[in-house]
Amino acid sequence: MNAAWIARNVRRQVEAHPRTVMATSVAFCLLALVAGGARLGTRAVARWGAFVGQNVHLVAYLAEDVDRQRALGLAKILGRTPAVARVTVIEPAQALARLNDTAQPFASDGRALDGLEPAYFPRSLEISLAPAADLTKRAADLAKRLRGAPGVTAVDAMTDGLARLLVWVKVGRALGLTILVALGLVAVLALVTVFVRNRGAVATRAAVLTQLGETPAAIRLPSGLWTAAAALAGGGAGALILALAWQPFLGRLEEKLGIVASQPPVPLAGFEIASGLALLMLTGLAMGYFATPLPQTSDHA
């Protein structure tokens, strides 16, 4: 059977089973959405991690005898520590102003902190940590070291909130992963169902062609080719859906979560889409090819 006949066979099978081809395309579209969604989701979580990292800091309260010059000196030294992104000296008046800002929404008459004097607040260092995966541990380590430093009276590692935030990120990541795995299983199950339901017709065709003297490879190739084509179509549709819908979806989600990431989301690159489609096509080719059952070879007379 030459290429023209194989192409004709592919066309005939597609015409004979349009719903099977459509279902196969949809299943591969779902697989593409799962794979692409996982890739984009991983990037989104990394961006959110950076956002969390930008907002993580420790507060080191300084002794009363530490003047501004010495505080600046300490800030300079701490700024050279690898885990530290930025160190800011907070003057007592600044600390009071911040506290007032924070308390304002909760005070009915706006005078809740009227009795407080700036001198009540010690000079402090606000240490922002560099973004990293193990921020809680880093913050705890740094706090431990600072507590023994001269001129530092107390350190608030502020890790409780951070730990809670990171737990939520982990929960979100696990939830996303579970949803993706479930969708992936649905897609695989759909593909298996399609192939099992179509197996009878495919087996009959294979038996006829075997009886006519067709080689196993030529019998299986048309099924492999149409499945590969369906995988390409479904995968292409999936990539298009992600290209159009991912950024608006992510934007809305970040808006609801109150996340303001410093970098814009990165879409799937051309080579990622091309390699993903190639992988789906190869998967389709292999599935269609090997799912074609060949009749058992002849018995002895």
Next chain:
Amino acid sequence: MLDGVTLGVSGGELVVVEGSPASGKSTLLEVAAGARLPERGAVWFAGRNTATLQRASLPFVRRNIGYYNADALLVDEDSALDNVMSALAVRGEALSTAGARARDALAAVRSQELADRLVSSLSSGQRRLVALARALAGPPPLLVADEPAALLGEDARALVVSALARARDFGAAVLAATADTAWADALVAAGGRRINLCEGRIVGAPAIGLVPSPTMAEAREDEGPWSGSVESANGEDHEKAPALKGPR
């Protein structure tokens, strides 16, 4: 079960194997068509013993044999024409000429009007005719037809006789089997040679042709494309068994 059967059919010859049910006719035809392999013995086709070929090589033998049997296995979701064309496709016939040849084969069994109908919509008799047309298409070097007239009406049975005779006239080696003596008589009347098979053995007239023939070894060397012969199942000493040689 076949026992010591030696049978030769040459190109341009029509042989009808007659025997009661379970006499071994279908087994003999399956072996001749390459659908089954003999436990012992040899099956010579175009100068090659197909019984000793590797399984991967068998498709290349089968595609040169038009085989019809009672199962009439067809692809339901394809048209009758597509089913007939598939036999030609496997043989490497060009797409451009296969359609006309397939229609010729359908016309040979007066079923040309079925060409564009889906096989799933055909009656069992029509399916049999389409399957026979597929076996006739070409025609192939060897045509093997097991009970091709079974369950057909009188007109259709006569039609099958003429279709087989036509394939023979085109140079095909035709081997048919039937349990129906009257139909076998019709084939003999059309120039066929009758072989009687009983409990896996040939009885009565000699299974080999009336024309003196070379030995199997000579036939193999001649590589005659149209010759075919079967020795089974105890197939003793095939080198000495006579066979018919077809045109080169």
